[in-house]
Amino acid sequence: MFQKPTPEELKRLAAAGGGIPGVPWQVTLKATPEDRIKLRAEAEQRRRQDELDAAATLAKAQRVGAMTKHHPRWDEFCDRLEGPDGVNPQLGPRTSPDGTVSEGWSWTCAGGHDKSLASKILIAMGFTNEQVAVSLAYFESEGGLCDCEILFNVAE
Numbered sequence: 001m002f003q004k005p006t007p008e009e010l011k012r013l014a015a016a017g018g019g020i021p022g023v024p025w026q027v028t029l030k031a032t033p034e035d036r037i038k039l040r041a042e043a044e045q046r047r048r049q050d051e052l053d054a055a056a057t058l059a060k061a062q063r064v065g066a067m068t069k070h071h072p073r074w075d076e077f078c079d080r081l082e083g084p085d086g087v088n089p090q091l092g093p094r095t096s097p098d099g100t101v102s103e104g105w106s107w108t109c110a111g112g113h114d115k116s117l118a119s120k121i122l123i124a125m126g127f128t129n130e131q132v133a134v135s136l137a138y139f140e141s142e143g144g145l146c147d148c149e150i151l152f153n154v155a156e
C-alpha cells in the first residue's frame, strides 16, 4: 500500500538528494549516500531487465508467429475482440449490483488473468495452442492481463 510522505519526510528526502525512481520513498529516506548509489544502480538494472524481458517476449512471439501488435492480422484480431464474440464494449443503460440503472460503458470480461475470449478468437483465427499461449504471454507483458485489458492497454 502506498503511503504519502509527511511534509517533514519530504524535506528530509529532498535534503538527501530526492527520490529514486522505482524505489519506495521509505527505503530511500533510510538510505546512506552509499546506499543511494547502490539503490540507483539496482533500480536502473531492474528497468533494463524489464526492457530486455519485454523485448525477449516480443521476439519469441514473432518467432513462433504469435499475435502481436506487429502481426499482419492484428487489426482483424482487435476487431473481433471488440465485437460480439469478444469484449463487446457498449454505451447504454447498465444495471449495478444494487439494481440502479445508469448510462455508461459495459463490456464482457471475467477480469483477473482471464483471457478466454482472446484465446477463443485466436483459435478461431487458426492459431495453434503454442501460438495462443505465447500470444497471451505477450499480451501480459504489454499490460493486458484480462480480455478487456488487451483491448484497452495493448491495443490502446
Ligand SMILES: [Zn+2]
Binding pocket: 109, 110, 111, 112, 146, 147, 148, 149
Ligand atoms: Zn478485463
